[in-house]
Amino acid sequence: MRRILLTVAYDGTGYSGFQAQKSGAKTIEGELNRALQSLTGEEILVSGASRTDAGVHALCNQAVFDTESRIPGDKFTPALNVRLPEEIRVTASREVPPDFHPRFCSTEKTYAYRIYNAQIPSPMRRLYTCFSYTPFDIERMREAAAYLVGEHDFKSFCSVHAQAKTSVRTITGISLTEEPLPGAIEDPSGTIRYRDRDGYPCREIVLRVSGTGFLYNMVRIIAGTLMEVGRGAIPPEKIPEILAACDRGAAGPTAPACGLTLEVFRYLEGADFLQEIV
Amino acid sequence: MRRILLTVAYDGTGYSGFQAQKSGAKTIEGELNRALQSLTGEEILVSGASRTDAGVHALCNQAVFDTESRIPGDKFTPALNVRLPEEIRVTASREVPPDFHPRFCSTEKTYAYRIYNAQIPSPMRRLYTCFSYTPFDIERMREAAAYLVGEHDFKSFCSVHAQAKTSVRTITGISLTEEPLPGAIEDPSGTIRYRDRDGYPCREIVLRVSGTGFLYNMVRIIAGTLMEVGRGAIPPEKIPEILAACDRGAAGPTAPACGLTLEVFRYLEGADFLQEIV
Numbered sequence: 001m002r003r004i005l006l007t008v009a010y011d012g013t014g015y016s017g018f019q020a021q022k023s024g025a026k027t028i029e030g031e032l033n034r035a036l037q038s039l040t041g042e043e044i045l046v047s048g049a050s051r052t053d054a055g056v057h058a059l060c061n062q063a064v065f066d067t068e069s070r071i072p073g074d075k076f077t078p079a080l081n082v083r084l085p086e087e088i089r090v091t092a093s094r095e096v097p098p099d100f101h102p103r104f105c106s107t108e109k110t111y112a113y114r115i116y117n118a119q120i121p122s123p124m125r126r127l128y129t130c131f132s133y134t135p136f137d138i139e140r141m142r143e144a145a146a147y148l149v150g151e152h153d154f155k156s157f158c159s160v161h162a163q164a165k166t167s168v169r170t171i172t173g174i175s176l177t178e179e180p181l182p183g184a185i186e187d188p189s190g191t192i193r194y195r196d197r198d199g200y201p202c203r204e205i206v207l208r209v210s211g212t213g214f215l216y217n218m219v220r221i222i223a224g225t226l227m228e229v230g231r232g233a234i235p236p237e238k239i240p241e242i243l244a245a246c247d248r249g250a251a252g253p254t255a256p257a258c259g260l261t262l263e264v265f266r267y268l269e270g271a272d273f274l275q276e277i278v
Numbered sequence: 279m280r281r282i283l284l285t286v287a288y289d290g291t292g293y294s295g296f297q298a299q300k301s302g303a304k305t306i307e308g309e310l311n312r313a314l315q316s317l318t319g320e321e322i323l324v325s326g327a328s329r330t331d332a333g334v335h336a337l338c339n340q341a342v343f344d345t346e347s348r349i350p351g352d353k354f355t356p357a358l359n360v361r362l363p364e365e366i367r368v369t370a371s372r373e374v375p376p377d378f379h380p381r382f383c384s385t386e387k388t389y390a391y392r393i394y395n396a397q398i399p400s401p402m403r404r405l406y407t408c409f410s411y412t413p414f415d416i417e418r419m420r421e422a423a424a425y426l427v428g429e430h431d432f433k434s435f436c437s438v439h440a441q442a443k444t445s446v447r448t449i450t451g452i453s454l455t456e457e458p459l460p461g462a463i464e465d466p467s468g469t470i471r472y473r474d475r476d477g478y479p480c481r482e483i484v485l486r487v488s489g490t491g492f493l494y495n496m497v498r499i500i501a502g503t504l505m506e507v508g509r510g511a512i513p514p515e516k517i518p519e520i521l522a523a524c525d526r527g528a529a530g531p532t533a534p535a536c537g538l539t540l541e542v543f544r545y546l547e548g549a550d551f552l553q554e555i556v
Contacts, residue, residue, distance in 0.1 A: 011401035057402055059460055081398070091398045120359070120369045123289035124335055124539070128402060182337055182541065261402070263460065 003100060004073055006046070006063045006080075007092040007265075008032065013127045013258065015087070017054040018061065020045070028052075028088055032063060035083035039076075040069040049102035049265065050109065053217070055257030057128065060091070060265045062102040096271075105271050108172060109214065110264035113207040113223040113255065118181055119200035130223075130259035135192050135201050136230030138176050143236035144229040145174040145207075147243070148222060154215055155246040157225070159254070162216035167246070169218070171211040176226075178203045208263070217254050225252035281378060282351055284324070284341045284358075285370040285543075286310065291405045291536065293365070295332040296339065298323070306330075306366060310341060313361035317354075318347040327380035327543065328387065331495070333535030335406065338369070338543045340380040374549075383549050386450060387492065388542035391485040391501040391533065396459055397478035408501075408537035413470050413479050414508030416454050421514035422507040423452040423485075425521070426500060432493055433524040435503070437532070440494035445524070447496070449489040454504075456481045486541070495532050503530035 008028065016025035020033065029046055036044040049062035071079065073095035080090045116122055116129035117136060148157075148171050155167040180186065184194035184202035194203040207226060209219050225242070228234040234242075234252065242250045286306065294303035298311065307324055314322040327340035349357065351373035358368045394400055394407035395414060426435075426449050433445040458464065462472035462480035472481040485504060487497050503520070506512040512520075512530065520528045 009398075009401050011404070059402075077398070086399070086404055087401050089398050089401055120287075120355070120367050121364070123287050123365050123367055124337075124406060126289070126364055 001066050001068060001098060003064055003066050003096050003098045004076055005094055005096045005100065005102070006032070006065075006076065006090050008061045008063055009059050009089045009091050010057060010061070011087040011127070012052060012055050012057045013087070015054065017052055017056070018048050018058075019051045028061070029063070031084060031088055032080070035080045036065060036067075038083050039079050040067055040071070042067060042069065047101065047103075049107070050262055052262060053220075053257050053260075056260045056262070057258075058262035061262055062265055064096065064101055066098070100271065102265070102267075102271075105267050106212065106269040108210055108212055108264075108266040108268055109262060110208055110210040110266075111214070111219040112261045112263045113209070113219060114259050114261070115205040115207070115223075115227070117201040117203050117205050119196055119198060119202070122181075125204070127258055128261070129204060130256045132227065133200055134227070134231045136205065136227065137191055137232070138178060138193075138205065138230065139191075140232075140236050141207075141226045141230040142176050144226055144234070144239045145176060147236070147239035149174055152243050153246055154218055154243070156242050156248060156251045157218050157221040158215035158248065159217040159221075160248050164215055167215055169211060169213045169215060171209060173208075173210040174222075175208045177206050177208075179206070210264075212268070220255045220257065220260060221248075221251050221253075223255035223259065227255065228252035279344050279346060279376065281342055281344050281374050281376045282354055283372055283374045283378065283380070284310070284343075284354065284368050286339045286341055287337050287367045287369050288335060288339070289365040289405070290330060290333050290335045291365070293332065295330055295334070296326050296336075297329045306339070307341070309362060309366055310358070313358045314343060314345075316361050317357050318345055318349070320345060320347065325379065325381075327385070328540055330540060331498075331535050331538075334538045334540070336540035339540055340543055342374065342379055344376070378549065380543070380545075380549075383545050384490065384547040386488055386490055386542075386544040386546055387540060388486055388488040389492070389497045390539045390541045391487070391497060392537050392539070393483040393485070393501075393505070395479040395481050395483050397474055397476060397480070400459075403482070405536055406539070407482060408534045410505065411478055412505070412509045414483065414505065415469055415510065416456060416471075416483065416508065417469075418510075418514050419485075419504045419508045420454050422504055422512070422517050423454060425514070425517035427452055430521050431524055432496055432521070434520050434526060434529045435496050435499040436493035436526065437495040437499075438526050442493055445493055447489060447491045447493060449487060451486075451488040452500075453486045455484050455486075457484070488542075490546070498533045498535065498538060499526075499529050499531075501533035501537065505533065506530035
């Protein structure tokens with residue numbers, strides 16, 4: 001029996017998340033299993049590193065499976081891609097030790113949450129961003145974000161449906177960046193750097209959260225809370241209080257899934273044979 | 279009777295182009311007509327500036343229509359957006375003189391053609407780019423593009439199905455730019471500036487073509503021809519010969535529709551009351 005590690009990119013639009021479901025709903029895992037069965041003739045069940053939610057995207061999720069096939073590790077990439085729907089692509093494949101599992105390694109993941117911040121939603125960005133016309137104050141969002149970096153009990157930033165034993169996690173870094181949209185007028189001295197002619201924000205804001213582990217809905221609740229800070233509904237200095245409450249009700253709403261993408265997956269320990277996988 | 283000008287953005291994926299069809303196929307124009315009828319109760323037929331093909335996108339197509347309604351010009355934007363599918367958004371609306379039509383003004387349009395140039399196609403960019411793993415030589419593509427700038431007979435770059443009276447058009451500018459994709463390694467001295475670890479290109483190439491008028495499929499044939507130049511199949515200095523041939527067979531293939539976006543629509547004359555519309 002050989003173990004193969006896949007790096008998988010997907011557009012989560014229209015999928016019921018990564019994990020295969022008993023209902024038979026369309027999932028990333030289900031499509032990978034189907035493609036592997038078509039390729040090898042074996043009943044293969046892949047095991048993923050991040051069980052991303054319905055509608056969430058990924059550039060680099062990790063999944064392993066065991067096979068009796070003799071297909072060289074790197075050849076699974078092209079062989080699976082011709083069998084997968086175009087919303088899913090294997091970007092790398094390789095043989096790993098039989099006891100290797102990305103979920104049992106020390107890893108760091110980076111999620112990006114994108115906000116399309118403009119007067120009118122964008123047809124071409126609608127599937128990969130969360131739309132808002134609110135004039136967010138990014139500096140205040142950065143102030144608030146800084147309180148979240150480090151090891152904390154993130155119970156307030158975790159879905160009440162989560163089943164993890166502990167809600168202590170470590171965020172290794174948070175950044176907020178902005179890019180102008182077509183037609184933006186730059187005002188470097190203003191609170192909103194990029195505006196349209198009518199004074200509305202005209203930019204895409206990207207929140208990136210890196211950490212060694214995440215709770216269910218954690219990045220989306222962080223995004224929803226920072227948006228509340230950005231619009232002035234929560235003062236940045238209230239974040240320590242929200243953390244201390246250990247109560248989901250203390251934080252802001254869960255931001256929509258479509259804005260979220262798993263962008264980077266880094267192995268810190270337990271996988272010296274792998275280089276960084278993007 | 280009042281005339282209203284709309285600026286319309288759309289994701290052309292899944293649409294049979296801009297122009298309404300007798301077959302009843304889903305089109306941008308058809309959806310605008312339906313939304314206007316729902317809003318005003320009138321049988322309204324919009325008239326568009328650019329009849330973009332099936333699968334082509336736009337940030338700023340222009341359309342006019344006549345109405346008896348008393349809705350203020352700028353209020354059509356929100357009123358139509360709640361009645362349109364999310365693939366289509368009106369980004370601006372205003373009343374214009376009753377004889378105004380964007381097709382009869384002197385205008386300049388900019389189209390962007392995007393090539394996702396990497397080892398593996400991207401699920402999240404698949405709808406808005408044309409995929410190719412070919413290591414295109416962008417410098418040669420730029421050399422070739424320079425021959426196309428100016429007034430020429432573009433018959434070789436026009437679909438044989440076109441019905442225009444003359445195939446003489448003016449291209450006011452062409453540019454080729456590239457952006458690294460996640461995981462790209464930069465080599466400023468190499469022919470391919472951004473590559474992945476395996477040596478494949480790892481970038482998005484954007485070809486922008488500006489002109490005062492375009493023939494049917496013209497930008498897609500220019501894109502297809504420049505890709506042939508980039509892969510070494512056509513030498514850049516052969517472009518004048520291809521133009522002179524006035525024969526569709528002399529140019530390269532028509533690049534896929536999904537890579538094309540109408541990005542900028544500028545009024546040069548005949549619309550002094552309008553500012554640049556993006």
